Amino acid sequence: MxxxxxxxxxxxxxxxxxxxxxxxxxxxxxxxxxxxxxxxxxxxxxxxxxxxxxxxxxxxxxxxxxxxxxxxxxxxxxxxxxxxxxxxxxxxxxxxxxxxxxxxxxxxxxxxxxxxxxxxxxxxxxxxxxxxxxxxxxxxxxxxxxxxxxxxxxxxxxxxxxxxxxxxxxxxxxxxxxxxxxxxxxxxxxxxxxxxxxxxxxxxxxxxxxxxxxxxxxxxxxxxxxxxxxxxxxxxxxxxxxxxxxxxxxxxxxxxxxxxxxxxxxxxxxxxxxxxTRAEWPARMQRLRKGPLVEAAPNAEIWLDGGHNPAGGNAIAATLGAMPKRPTHLICGMLNTKDISGYLRPLVPHVASLSAVSIPGEAATLPASVTSDAAAQTGMVAVEKASVLDALRAIVAAEPGARVLICGSLYLAGQVLRENG
Structure with missing residues (x-):
């Protein structure tokens, strides 16, 4: 056997x-x-x-x-x-x-x-x-x-x-x-x-x-x-x-x-x-350069990060602040054990909008509606979307050359990497 x-x-x-x-x-x-x-x-x-x-x-x-x-x-x-x-x-x-x-x-x-x-x-x-x-x-x-x-x-x-x-x-x-x-x-x-x-x-x-x-x-x-x-x-x-x-x-x-x-x-x-200094580590402000997501938005700049706590939010905010200026939109999914407001608050000055998604297959995911509401309470323009791909398509339909950061959870990042090949 x-x-x-x-x-x-x-x-x-x-x-x-x-x-x-x-x-x-x-x-x-x-x-x-x-x-x-x-x-x-x-x-x-x-x-x-x-x-x-x-x-x-x-x-x-x-x-x-x-x-x-x-x-x-x-x-x-x-x-x-x-x-x-x-x-x-x-x-x-x-x-x-x-x-x-x-x-x-x-x-x-x-x-x-x-x-x-x-x-x-x-x-x-x-x-x-x-x-x-x-x-x-x-x-x-x-x-x-x-x-x-x-x-x-x-x-x-x-x-x-x-x-x-x-x-x-x-x-x-x-x-x-x-x-x-x-x-x-x-x-x-x-x-x-x-x-x-x-x-x-x-x-x-x-x-x-x-x-x-x-x-x-x-x-x-x-x-x-x-x-x-x-x-x-x-x-x-x-x-x-x-x-x-x-x-x-x-x-x-x-x-x-x-x-x-x-x-x-x-x-x-x-x-x-x-x-x-040449080390690589996936889902830590990782630029996606190929795969279905990139093909769906060829003029966009797509990034992926698995940070999920207030310190992670601060680190992402500092990274975005040091990048060349470009309209930046978040696609965010988080777990219900995390401090979502503390994570999002540092990001507010750096982003134009947030598209909230649930993390498929994760029992502890925050519903997209909760993530969207939390983002709106911080002052972000926030919407709910059914999936990362749906969110990406909506963002680039309005702003083809946007910078898009998929963020909020390593579990979401893992799913994105699996689906994006």
């Missing part, structure tokens, strides 16, 4: 625990023990937490390491088009046969015991990473840090905390210090930690934990600086100054993410700084 495909096995994993999110490490530790503790047989780990910028920072570090000829594993979530995107083995996305075999191993080892989808799939990733040689493993936190399924690494080579802001309050706490304490839970005794730009109250939490753990800190604005100057990126730390091209990923916030990635490479003493 042939082995079931990964889609079937992933669906089976969804049934093993009634809650999608249930933060604890007990179930992880039990299954990892049953699998022979693969988390103890990994390459040096770079562990990343934060509210925004984890994926981009990870992609830049990977580009810098691979540019120096190193083999790099990477774990990230959520995926956009296919689950396989979450597990990268020595530079290549995991193949279907390998993924199916790993998932089957984890289901067999777990038996009928409760375990969440993310925990089970993280165990599968750990198993994969332990079986394939590499020089480094980039490990991105799923949610929070202290009780996240990835936080089973006793002694990583380095931890990184990207900017922390309010998000997932129902799981992490309703204040910035509480959320930061959860994120800072990945810090380990005497393990260096690179810290991206933070609010003062967040940084105070990180610094207090670093003191307790005797963990060396490399903090933005203190041990390192990174900024744009005359179309170049300038990085400086105690070891000197680097003058580099701007990151390929657009937006002022990506300069700061690149700075954190550069500081990580400098702490580790490895990597190619210039290769780091």
């Amino acid at each position: 042939s082995q079931p495909g990964s889609d079937v096995l992933l669906e089976r994993m969804m049934t093993l625990h009634p809650k999608i999110i249930d933060l604890t490490l007990d179930r992880m530790e039990r299954l990892l023990a049953a699998l022979g503790h693969p988390e103890r047989n990994l390459p040096p780990v770079i562990h990343l937490a934060g509210t925004n910028g984890k994926g981009s920072t990870q992609a830049m570090i990977r580009a810098g390491l691979e540019g120096a000829g190193l083999r790099v594993h990477a774990y990230t979530s959520p995926h956009l088009a296919r689950f396989h995107e979450r597990i990268r083995l020595a530079g290549e996305l995991i193949g279907e046969d390998a993924l199916s075999a790993l998932l089957d191993d984890c289901i067999s080892a777990n038996g009928p015991d409760p375990i969440t989808f993310f925990e089970a799939t993280t165990c599968a990733a750990m198993l994969a990473f332990s079986r394939t040689p590499a020089d480094y493993l980039l490990l991105e936190v799923g949610l929070g840090g202290r009780l996240d399924a990835t936080n089973v690494i006793e002694a990583p080579a380095l931890t990184i905390i990207t900017p922390v802001s309010l998000d997932h309050q129902q799981y992490l706490g309703d204040t910035l210090p509480l959320i930061t304490a959860e994120k800072a839970g990945i810090m380990k005794r005497r393990v260096p930690c690179v810290v991206g730009p933070q609010e003062d109250e967040a940084l105070a939490v990180i610094e207090a934990r670093a003191t307790r753990l005797s963990a060396p800190l490399y903090v933005y604005g203190q041990q390192w600086h990174c900024f744009e100057d005359r179309g170049r990126m300038v990085f400086q730390d105690e070891n000197g100054l680097l003058d580099l091209p701007l990151p390929k990923l657009p937006g002022p916030h990506q300069v700061q993410n690149a700075g954190a990635a550069l500081m990580a490479l400098r702490v580790l003493g490895v990597g190619d700084a210039e290769a780091l």
